Each structure stands twice: as C-alpha cells, then as structure tokens.
Amino acid sequence: MQRTYRERRYHCGDYLEVAIYPVYRPAGSRRGRAKPTSEGQAKLNYINSQKELVRLLNANFTENDVEVHLTYRDEFLPGTKEEADRLLRNYLRRLKRRYKKLGIELKYVYVTEGGDGKRFHHHVTLSGGLDRDELETLWGFGYANSRRLVFNENGVEGLAKYITKQMKEEIEKGKRSFSCSKNLHHPEPIDRDGRFSHKTMKAMCERPSDGVDVLEAIFDGYEAAEVKSFYNDCNGGVYLYARLYRKDAGFLKKLKKRK
Numbered sequence: 001m002q003r004t005y006r007e008r009r010y011h012c013g014d015y016l017e018v019a020i021y022p023v024y025r026p027a028g029s030r031r032g033r034a035k036p037t038s039e040g041q042a043k044l045n046y047i048n049s050q051k052e053l054v055r056l057l058n059a060n061f062t063e064n065d066v067e068v069h070l071t072y073r074d075e076f077l078p079g080t081k082e083e084a085d086r087l088l089r090n091y092l093r094r095l096k097r098r099y100k101k102l103g104i105e106l107k108y109v110y111v112t113e114g115g116d117g118k119r120f121h122h123h124v125t126l127s128g129g130l131d132r133d134e135l136e137t138l139w140g141f142g143y144a145n146s147r148r149l150v151f152n153e154n155g156v157e158g159l160a161k162y163i164t165k166q167m168k169e170e171i172e173k174g175k176r177s178f179s180c181s182k183n184l185h186h187p188e189p190i191d192r193d194g195r196f197s198h199k200t201m202k203a204m205c206e207r208p209s210d211g212v213d214v215l216e217a218i219f220d221g222y223e224a225a226e227v228k229s230f231y232n233d234c235n236g237g238v239y240l241y242a243r244l245y246r247k248d249a250g251f252l253k254k255l256k257k258r259k
Contacts, residue, residue: 003237005196010187012058014249015155016222017051017187018215020196022237049177050164053109058155060107060184061125063250067159068135068146070122076141077119084112084120085179087141092181094138095126104129109180111163123163125149125156151251153225154243201238205229215242223247 002025010017070088078084092108099106107127114120128148136144149156164177195218204211204227212224222244229240245252 003198004193005198005201005238007192007195008189009192010055010189012055012155012187013060013062014151014246014251015058016219016244016246017055018219018240018242018244020201020238020240022198022201022235022239023193024235024237046164050160053160053164053178054155054157055187056109056178056180056184057125057160059187060109061127061149061156063149063151063254064128065107065149066126066128066135066146067149068122068124068126068144070124070139070144071142072120073142081112081115081120084114084122088112088122088124091139092124095130095135098134098138099127099129102129105183107181107183109178109184111178125159151249153223153245153251155245157243198238201229201240202231204240205231205238211240211242215244219244221247 003022005020006023008019096106110122110124112122132146135146211227215224225243225245227242231238
C-alpha cells in the first residue's frame with residue numbers, strides 16, 4: 001500500500017486554509033472510495049457547509065462591509081419559504097439599483113430561516129455603502145438591524161457558524177445552506193502531493209508547536225490562527241487542518257489604530 005500526503009489549500013483574501021491528509025493507493029492500482037454511513041455523511045455535510053461559507057465570506061468581504069438581520073412585521077409575514085425568498089430577492093434588486101447609482105458593486109450572501117412554526121427572517125452579508133436607515137427603508141417589511149463585519153484571526157468564522165447552526169438539520173440532509181450573488185469569488189483548492197513526510201506529520205501531531213513552526217516557515221508572511229491534527233488508528237495516517245492569516249491582514253491594522 002502506497003501512502004503519500006496531500007496538501008490542499010485555499011487562498012481566501014487575508015486568510016489561508018490548509019488541510020493535509022494521507023492518500024492511499026495499492027501499488028499499480030487505484031483504491032475505491034468507501035461510502036460514509038448516513039450519520040457520517042450528515043456530519044460531513046454540516047462541516048463542509050461551514051467551511052465553504054467561511055471561505056466565501058473571508059474571500060469576498062472586508063471590515064467595510066455589513067451583516068444585516070431582516071425581520072417581518074405581522075402584516076407582511078410570508079407564509080412559505082418560497083415567498084420569503086421572493087421578497088428578499090426583490091429587496092436585493094432594489095439595493096442593486098441604489099448601489100449602482102452610487103457606483104458601488106453589490107455583493108451578497110444570504111440565508112432564509114423560519115417555517116414549521118418559526119417566523120421567517122433573513123441573514124444577509126453585503127457590500128457596505130448605505131447607512132442603516134436607508135437599508136431599513138429599502139427593506140420596508142420590518143426591522144433591518146445592521147452592523148459592520150468584525151474580523152479576527154479566523155476571519156468571520158463565528159458569523160458563518162452562527163448562520164449554519166440555525167440550519168443544522170437542513171444542511172445535514174444535504175440542502176444548500178446559503179445563496180449568493182454571481183459576482184463572488186469562489187476559492188478553488190490548490191493540491192500538492194509529497195511535500196510532507198509521515199515523520200514530519202507525526203511530529204506535528206505529537207507536538208502542536210512544531211506544526212505551527214513548520215507551517216509558518218512554509219507559508220512565509222502568514223501566522224497560524226488554528227492548527228488541529230489527529231492520528232487515525234485505523235489507517236495509521238495523520239490528518240491536519242490549519243487556518244492562517246496574513247501578517248498585514250486588515251483586522252490587524254484596525255487593532256493597531258485603536259491602540
């Protein structure tokens with residue numbers, strides 16, 4: 001059985017996501033993929049959805065952009081998710097026309113929540129440019145509570161986890177957790193095999209500080225925010241996940257200005 005370690009990385013604005021994992025192949029042939037159990041697939045759907053949303057938000061938005069929470073007054077409350085999504089899309093069209101007049105490109109990611117006895121509402125991350133009063137006036141169906149995006153060493157991971165947590169059951173069933181504008185940049189994976197040996201991977205797993213040092217040495221200009229690794233007793237492989245941020249990341253500049 002041949003084993004090599006694959007490095008998969010995503011560049012997401014000021015952030016870099018890295019996963020390193022073993023790839024096994026019998027000599028001279030390909031190894032078929034084992035199908036995960038239904039429970040395992042549900043967990044995988046949820047984890048992958050969170051990671052995808054984190055990458056998308058980190059790659060496309062900055063501290064100058066906003067998150068908006070949209071609610072409905074009783075007289076406008078939609079009866080179905082389809083109707084709620086239609087009202088939101090109309091709102092985004094109104095925003096797009098307003099942004100165009102201001103010479104601003106509108107980018108957005110949104111999630112619609114509610115149904116089964118719960119009131120419909122929306123979480124929208126969008127380009128900055130309008131103040132809260134105008135955002136609420138253009139909405140017109142209820143409250144529009146907005147705030148600037150707050151980034152840290154992990155970007156806006158907290159926001160992505162909060163949004164996906166509200167839709168955990170739907171995501172685990174394989175449903176899409178969010179919708180977005182067509183002008184977003186979707187980070188593509190970059191793969192590289194063989195840079196990490198099994199010996200190095202074991203050392204990084206046994207001594208987490210070694211993992212930080214190795215990754216920061218390889219990815220010059222970045223600092224590690226999170227490094228997780230574990231040893232798989234079943235196949236003898238080491239798995240590592242890390243998120244790094246640029247040493248000149250925007251959130252660091254903001255922190256320095258506040259001091």
